[in-house]
Amino acid sequence: MRKSDIQTVRKLALFSDMSDECFETMLQGAFLQRFPSAVVLIGEGEPADFLHIVVDGCVELYATTNGRESTMAVVRPVATFILAAVLADAPYLMAARTIESSQILMIPAENLRDAMKNDAELTRAVVNELANSYRSVVKTLKNHKLRSGVERLANYLVSTHENQGANGRIYLPVEKKLLASMLGMTPENLSRAFATLKPYGVRVKGADIEISLIDDLRVLAKPNELIDNPRS
Amino acid sequence: MRKSDIQTVRKLALFSDMSDECFETMLQGAFLQRFPSAVVLIGEGEPADFLHIVVDGCVELYATTNGRESTMAVVRPVATFILAAVLADAPYLMAARTIESSQILMIPAENLRDAMKNDAELTRAVVNELANSYRSVVKTLKNHKLRSGVERLANYLVSTHENQGANGRIYLPVEKKLLASMLGMTPENLSRAFATLKPYGVRVKGADIEISLIDDLRVLAKPNELIDNPRS
DNA sequence: CGACGATTTGAATAGGATCAATGGGAGTGG
């Protein structure tokens, strides 16, 4: 690993408070590697040999069964994925693939577990990250069990609108096909959901979306702090 | 708290390896209390003041938004709930209520967090519990995003059949209304799903279910280790 | 330019929800 890369990693919230010594030991045998788009990084059911961290780019977590496939989450820098599998020393429940050219840091699972034994600050940060990951999945599950497809889309648009400056337009950061899978619907259904939102000021031009009646959209979406707010 | 209760708690996997000193300090200000059925223990959005542990009985975790309600999980002894909220010092994402007369241990959130600073074994156990909770929610989400209602029911029956001795019959441990909500459907739809499974050897008499063609049922259900196995 | 995949639209179908009505038990109070 190059020195500049190490510095990038060192600044991650997960590692910023741990001791230099533990940090360096932990990185023995770690990789920071760049992958092109569409590379499968880990497969469902494989043993959790490495903790992965998205340093740059974008990674999709997805799951399959019985020929079906669904997107579980999209991970953007800087965040870990499959932390729980590493800590439980259990097989991955989700597969992961790059959806852009991405830089991934891979830390041997055992290194992380050993480092946690020796560094309380690291452990504290790991617990924090894990607790927030848990809460994130719970929110996703609530989103799916309590809302219809159109409502999920409307809330996605409302949140994204705020994250992107709340200036009446959105740029979709992912393909519609992937967005559909994130929202738990087919691409066809997503198209129709967008059409349904037209009376609420939603106009689609490729990845550019115009949000002209945000208040109306919010009335339909009824955003909920405990589902849509990534913090809290 | 009575001495016998303390001994019960002491044996929980979460606490069994921690030091006596930390354990006793942690229990300062803790309650072990019995509640009747249908008592709301915590509400969605409330601050996480206590870690709750189901020592006896049964607790439903549920979520609401916009007038709708859905069961997120059912917690049986001996297990914690809302551990993540306590660790993240964040509001509860799910509400909890007893569905039987239940004995609940409540430990002040700050006590737990302090104890973790002083006791590495406790921390290790908490990380383990949290990682497994995370994996459990991920499995639930996969179940919902990748399967139809009938398939979810079929898989529930297959798992329950195994857990209850695989002898051709099941006793439903929860009301059908609650089961329907767990499985993400209406009670009416659950009734119809049971009817759909009749050709697969599923016969319903109240809470007693006869499973006469388990192999056929498994062919329909297509159980998946990474969704249906609580371990792994 | 041409091929391929993404997106959209239409039509038909399936899956699930809602509304309404009825049957069944469990628990309560007389």
Add this chain to the structure above:
DNA sequence: CCACTCCCATTGATCCTATTCAAATCGTCG
């Protein structure tokens, strides 16, 4: 102990949502 009540559960009818299959269009990339 029995009648009553309440709520759970089932069934029918209908409506709405979402998926599937098909086909046309659009864009992008080699």
